[in-house]
């Protein structure tokens with residue numbers, strides 16, 4: 001279409017942040033740090049390369065995802081362990097915090113709950129910031145690699161995309177069929193993944209993750225959590241995913257419990273206060 005005469009004027013309008021976050025409930029990071037200081041390790045699972053593992057974290061505990069043998073990204077799903085209908089809401093977390101999450105930001109749950117499920121308390125990659133391409137780490141802009149998109153674009157039948165890895169892990173953990181487990185899998189927090197949108201075409205891009213063995217992302221569980229983490233078949237996601245071509249490494253998940261009473265009168269956040277009458 002031909003440009004209107006005032007096209008440049010329209011483009012020059014300054015953006016407005018959709019959800020100014022000054023009124024978001026602020027996590028008590030000092031309390032979390034104090035509680036973490038005296039915490040003891042109570043569990044560990046390994047997500048093997050091109051596989052996923054489930055883990056459970058009680059409200060008030062911490063979980064740490066660590067890169068172990070080589071640069072590796074992970075796809076993380078979270079559910080309320082007592083109500084699987086409450087799950088991580090990637091899109092709203094993105095709207096509230098931005099395209100990538102770091103320390104002090106939260107993984108929010110789906111409607112009608114919309115409350116913090118987990119709060120990031122430590123991120124060894126927080127120095128990365130936003131690079132010259134607009135890339136950053138721990139994104140909530142991608143979805144999860146899946147066999148359907150591969151089939152759509154290339155006619156492939158690949159079974160170790162994160163979507164399938166998560167589906168198998170959840171089916172095993174909850175002792176259900178793949179058909180029952182698959183609808184529980186949802187869009188992820190792409191842990192350690194370095195992504196952005198190309199400035200010229202707006203396309204989703206990935207690049208080699210800056211993660212190195214020893215780097216970790218640690219979160220505080222705001223509610224009782226069932227988690228599932230997939231060691232993405234893309235490895236560090238420098239070249240491709242949805243295949244067995246990339247070098248792929250395990251990811252470690254450790255769970256830490258604070259000392260008795262360390263959280264004082266802290267309690268899980270309440271579910272969202274909207275009355276759900278929807279105008280009726």
Ligand SMILES: [Zn+2]
Nearest residue numbers: 145162232233
């Ligand atoms: Zn993946």
